[in-house]
Amino acid sequence: MDxxxxxxxxxxxxxxxxxxxxxxxxxxxxxxxxxxxxxxxLLFPEGEKFFIxxxxxxxxxxxxxxxxxxxxxxxxxEGQHGVxxxxxxxxxxxxxxAVDEVLARQRQIxxxxxxxxxxxxxxxxxxxxxxxxxxxxxxxFFSTGxxxxxxxxVRAMYAWHAVEEIEHKAVAFDVFQKVARGGxxxxxxxxxxxxxxxxxxxxxxxxxxxKVDGVRNGFGVWARGLWWLYGPGGLYPRLMRHxxxxxxxxxxxxxQGELQTYRLWRESYERSGSNALAAADAVMAAxxxx
Numbered sequence: 001m002d003x004x005x006x007x008x009x010x011x012x013x014x015x016x017x018x019x020x021x022x023x024x025x026x027x028x029x030x031x032x033x034x035x036x037x038x039x040x041x042l043l044f045p046e047g048e049k050f051f052i053x054x055x056x057x058x059x060x061x062x063x064x065x066x067x068x069x070x071x072x073x074x075x076x077x078e079g080q081h082g083v084x085x086x087x088x089x090x091x092x093x094x095x096x097x098a099v100d101e102v103l104a105r106q107r108q109i110x111x112x113x114x115x116x117x118x119x120x121x122x123x124x125x126x127x128x129x130x131x132x133x134x135x136x137x138x139x140x141f142f143s144t145g146x147x148x149x150x151x152x153x154v155r156a157m158y159a160w161h162a163v164e165e166i167e168h169k170a171v172a173f174d175v176f177q178k179v180a181r182g183g184x185x186x187x188x189x190x191x192x193x194x195x196x197x198x199x200x201x202x203x204x205x206x207x208x209x210x211k212v213d214g215v216r217n218g219f220g221v222w223a224r225g226l227w228w229l230y231g232p233g234g235l236y237p238r239l240m241r242h243x244x245x246x247x248x249x250x251x252x253x254x255x256q257g258e259l260q261t262y263r264l265w266r267e268s269y270e271r272s273g274s275n276a277l278a279a280a281d282a283v284m285a286a287x288x289x290x
Contacts, residue, residue: 006254007262009073009167014080015160015276017153019091024213028149031215032206032225037158038097039205042089044161045082046103047130050110052078054127055172057120058179067174074171077164084157096212102205121180125190128172128182129246132253133194135169136242138162139257140235148284156280159265166262170253184249191246261286 027033052075062068093099114123141147141162147155176182215221229235236243242256261283269279 006170007167007259009070009077009171010164010266011073011076012080012160012164012274014084015156015274016084016087017157019088019153022091022151022153024095026151026154027147030225031210031213032221033228035206035209035213036202036225036229037154038092038209039202041085042092042097042099042102042205043106043201044085045089046106046110048078048082050115050123051127051130051172053111053115054120054123055175057124058175061179062175064178067171067178070168070171071175074168077168081161081164084161088154088157097209098212102208106201121176121182122186122190124172124176124180125182125186126194128176128187129191129194130198131165131169131172132191132246133198133243134165135253135257136239137235138165138169139242139262140239146235147280148288152277152281155284156276159280159283160269160276163262163265163269166257166259169257173253188247195243 023029025031025034027037055071055074059068059071062071089099089103114126138161141158147158176187210218210221227234230237245251245256264286265279265283268282269276272278
């Protein structure tokens with residue numbers, strides 16, 4: 001990971017996709033990889049609302065005009081993520097997934113428990129931690145070419161989302177440090193909590209999805225999938241160095257992250273007239289050629 005200079009946060013309108021004919025297992029016919037990303041999509045809309053609320057808590061205390069502008073653009077981007085993933089989640093609902101029930105439970109945890117019972121600085125720490133997790137995965141999507149055999153529409157949706165996570169990856173962190181004056185202990189504790197609870201929540205949703213799908217040989221599906229995630233050369237081990245950097249006392253998000261493919265996506269997106277599919281395809285072609 002080569003780090004790099006901060007990138008401009010661009011307030012783009014979210015892309016629209018037609019999901020009606022999307023295969024149930026759109027990720028190379030693999031139920032685990034498909035439902036892993038489906039479960040994350042299901043969580044994004046309420047998660048984005050939570051992140052916006054936690055950053056908004058400190059907006060009035062921001063004196064730096066650049067940071068105020070960044071917070072405004074961050075909130076717009078997160079709002080668009082919620083819109084696009086809500087549309088995708090409606091497709092999941094048509095498959096029999098209990099989207100409304102999952103979102104109601106998530107909303108209860110985030111807003112009735114976290115937002116009401118925990119200090120605001122801690123929930124902002126949760127937000128900064130989650131933003132680091134999504135940013136490192138966004139960098140990983142680009143650098144590993146992991147969406148090679150995914151449906152082009154879902155690949156385009158996640159590539160667009162990844163680009164924006166990279167652009168605004170330092171906003172919540174900067175508000176946490178510069179405005180909320182959050183300490184190292186709060187930063188580490190909130191990251192440890194998010195690192196544990198987020199994947200457990202995703203796996204619980206996947207379990208429900210597999211039941212709806214009628215997946216057979218569930219043990220084998222989980223074993224192969226967890227190996228894909230956590231085994232040697234898996235998704236998370238490849239990102240571990242980037243993840244662990246968060247625990248360094250002097251860490252800042254812009255110290256980490258490969259940006260060459262991010263720039264390729266952005267150039268392709270702008271050149272194609274804001275075509276998210278074309279931009280994702282350009283990135284995938286470059287990854288295959290590398």
